[in-house]
Amino acid sequence: MGGHNEKIWTDDPRERLRVTAGFRLADVDPGGTPGFAGVGQKNADAALDAGVGELSNLQEMLFANSRSGDPLRVLLVLQAMDTAGKGGIVRHVVGSVDPQGVRLSAFKAPTEEERAHDFLWRVRRRLPEVGLIGVFDRSHYEDVLVGRVRALASPAEIEDRYEKIRQFENELVGQGTTIIKVMLHIGSDDQKERLAERLERPDKHWKYNPGDVDERMRWDAYMDAYQIALERTSTSAAPWFVVPAEKKWYARLVVQHLLIDALQxxxxxxxxxxxxxxxxxxxxxxx
Amino acid sequence: MGGHNEKIWTDDPRERLRVTAGFRLADVDPGGTPGFAGVGQKNADAALDAGVGELSNLQEMLFANSRSGDPLRVLLVLQAMDTAGKGGIVRHVVGSVDPQGVRLSAFKAPTEEERAHDFLWRVRRRLPEVGLIGVFDRSHYEDVLVGRVRALASPAEIEDRYEKIRQFENELVGQGTTIIKVMLHIGSDDQKERLAERLERPDKHWKYNPGDVDERMRWDAYMDAYQIALERTSTSAAPWFVVPAEKKWYARLVVQHLLIDALQxxxxxxxxxxxxxxxxxxxxxxx
Known part of the structure; x- marks a missing residue:
């Protein structure tokens, strides 16, 4: 079970990429393709196409069951540095599923109203309805990532949030939510290239924000914040997967696999x- | 301009299918393919595939412009009798667009809170943000369709709603919203076949609701209610298109065309x- 296909994978990426005790982000090669049995993008694209039908069918079955009172739902949490490819995952993996079965939420800097509440308040309000696949483009993890790097809350408050997140996610899992947490991992040099490309192409200028470079200057602090967040919140109920994302085709195939596996x-x-x-x-x- | 492609269309379906003075729903052949230049589904599927890239590109440009303050947005309103294929349009036409550029809203029977407000209240709250393509799976038109057929409001109130809808839509158009209103039109016999198929297939049972047959028994009353609604609310600002939908491939191609045309x-x-x-x-x- 678990969607493990030997033609595509030598090892199940669910095992290879899961964050467990002793995990070190610094040891992950952002250009790697752990577990992939093929020889490159062409094989991966074919495998991705082949998975579309299965994922669609499983999603429809999830939805169908919710109509008869089943409380199950799936939540995919996407976290990454800028340009790592969250948008591509949404478009090419999630986008292959019937839009009626998906609830997408992008979390930007919190509004004044949101800041007046506990950091999980806005997240609870945007959970997928039962029967749906929810996708968080950024999430409550921003509150321990940018929150930590930019000291938007006191160290004690940040510390407290890891525990609150664990409790929150345990509660969701107990109610029938499958949580898949994915960090798309790229290297600093790769980000530099991708930002440079946005500056070269007038049709990409709208995607560029001068603030991206400001955040980039804090790269090491972000990696530290990710390391701590991954350590503290990768639980058996809601594990993290760190997915090498310099090869976009690999990251997409892995996330599709994780979704299919979770639904199976x-x-x-x-x-x-x-x-x-x-x-x-x-x-x-x-x- | 307007996405008119002579290889696909003999006449622009935007002209052929628009509801203008003297329109009679009873004269529309639900099995027809007005304006289509091809010879069948195969040509249409190829044309639909060919349109995906263009629609995606236009949608991204709409989104990009909203980031720099452009107030434009698109609203696709889908109305139809059960089984006419709204879900297929959402899946196969809207689903080809980046989900980040789409805001989908399905309107069910109003909740108690919604009923306590004006009928347009819940609709206003689910309009797409600027830069997005909004899709209404059912809409405020239910309030003059099922509302009329089942006498859920007084005749005077129903009468008043047509004018309120015209004003509401004019207001939206004035603010930069392009409204595309589509009625997918099937015949009663075709609906019977499609419902029968749902009853034959255990993997389709979840889509079947005994209430569908109750509504079906009011077919003629619904057609009358559609005729009146189409007459009263097909304005130059926000015209209706009645799209023959027995051939699903035709309806999908037309709706894709209407979206591309509107964005162009x-x-x-x-x-x-x-x-x-x-x-x-x-x-x-x-x-």
């Missing part, structure tokens, strides 16, 4: 009719 | 940089 583990079947099928056939025939 | 009419270009490009290149190079 729910062991879904089509729900039984909640009405008398023979009687409905007769009623319909009479119209 | 906005005459978008990539927005100029709001920062000093040379200076940013220097800052980035120094990191």
């Amino acid at each position: 583990r729910l062991d879904l079947t089509w729900p039984a009719a909640t009405f008398d099928v023979a009687q409905e056939k007769a009623r319909l025939a009479a119209t | 009419r906005l005459d978008l270009t990539w927005p100029a940089a709001t920062f000093d490009v040379a200076q940013e290149k220097a800052r980035l190079a120094a990191t």
